[in-house]
Amino acid sequence: MEASWQYTGDEPIKIKKFLQSLGMGHRLFNDIKKGEGEFLVDHRPVRPTTKILPNQPLTIKVKLEPADPTVAVSHDPLKIVYEDDNWLVVDKPAGMTSIPGPSVANGTVLNRVVGYLLDHQSPDQRPHLITRLDRDTGGLLLVAKHHVASSMISQQVQQHQMLKEYTAIVGGNFTADHGTIDKPIARVADQARRMVAADGQTALTEYWVEGQGEGWARVRVRLHTGRTHQIRVHFAAIGHPLIGDALYGGDTSKADHQLLHASRLAFLDPFTRRELSFTSPLPANFNDIMA
Template identity: 75%
Template sequence: MEATWQYTGTEPVKIKKYLQSLGMGHRLFNDIKKGQGEFLVDHRPVRPTTKILPNQPLTIRVVPEIPDPTVQVSHDPLKIIHEDANWLVIDKPAGVSSIPGPTAGNGTILNRVKGYLVAAGAADLRPHLITRLDRFTGGLLLVAKHHVASSMISQQVQQHRMLKEYTAVVEGQLEKQHGMIDQPIARRDGQIQRVIAVDGQPAQTEYWVEEQGENWTRVRVQLHTGRTHQIRVHFASLGHPLIGDHLYGGDTSQVDHQLLHASKLSYKDPFTLEQLTFTSPLPASFKKY
């Protein structure tokens, strides 16, 4: 793949420092440096130690990754919200797993994206899921079409600068209209279920009440960390589990999976430097509430 940026600074800067400011990780830079690609300034190959001058274009060319033979191709459907040369934003239905695993077959989102890229004749056939969702959580997923995109956005993920908002319906009526749940989450004895524990990983979930019924509350939720089952564990710890969440004690009398939907995703595209924002409407399972 090939990508070009126009340097808009006022002072000369080394290629490495400039690419790091855009988000590129050390590993990818070193891979290109060691021969898995090349750096070009004004369309001429240059050494990695070269300095870029104001208004000069910097281009990187990188060889494609080897496809993962363990990820099979699936031609099951994908609902694509956005696509460009580097990204796919997918609206995942509840019931479909994000990646292959012991309980997931070959129809996961990762398998489907690989199948989509194969059908499109793409050179890069090793997509990277930047965000993931539980099997029975639907909504927006960001997929990098190649490892350069994955590397360039890694800082946003690690520093929690990517906005991820969810809609959830929880049992009962929350006392506060707005709150921050700040409780560490841990895994115990190899179980799928997570627990609140003092020795767990830090986890922060912010919420806003948007609508209330007699025995339910619809909330808008923003993640400030990305722990497994974070929203489900945090609301269960308040005594308000998600409706339909059998794993954390939610009422399953009317729905067979947790009412949780990844409704908004916003990130800064490291290639165009634009802030991109996408939304997903609530699925039919939410309508009765």
């Protein structure tokens, strides 16, 4: 596959520095440098140390990744919110697993994306999930359709520049409309659950209360870090466990899984340099609780 950009700076710049400014990771650059692809300036092959002049186009060409034989192919349906040559945005229902594992080998989002790409004769058949969701959390997932896209977005993921917002229905009521939860999160030995602990990883959650009723509150949540179960752990830690979240002490009389939905996703497309933003409507069971 190939991708091109126009350099709009005022001074000459080395190819590596320019690509890093776009988000490219070191590994992909080194792979191309070592012969897994080539760099072209003004459509002519050049060395990796070449400097690009203002208004010159840079193109990279890389070999396609082979399909992963360990990932089963599923032709089960997917709800595609957005697609272009580089990205898929999928709206995952609660109850579907993101990636295969010991307990679920097929039917996950990744299996279905592979089947979708095969059905649509995509040249790239080894997708990469950039964001993931717990099985019982629904909403928006970002999928890179090839390894170049995965590399180009990695910087935004690592630096938490991607906007990820969730809607949750939690137990109890709040006195303030806005707040942050800054509590480190650690593993619980030999368990799936996590806990707040002084020796855990830094975790920061921001929230806005958007509605309240008898025994519940609807909150819009923004993640500033990406720890496992972060939202569930943090709200349980402040006395507002998610409705339906049995693992963290939530009320299960109204829902059989945590009421958490990835409702908004936004990022800077490193290929077009434009922001892409998507929203997902709440499932019916959220509205049932609030009604």
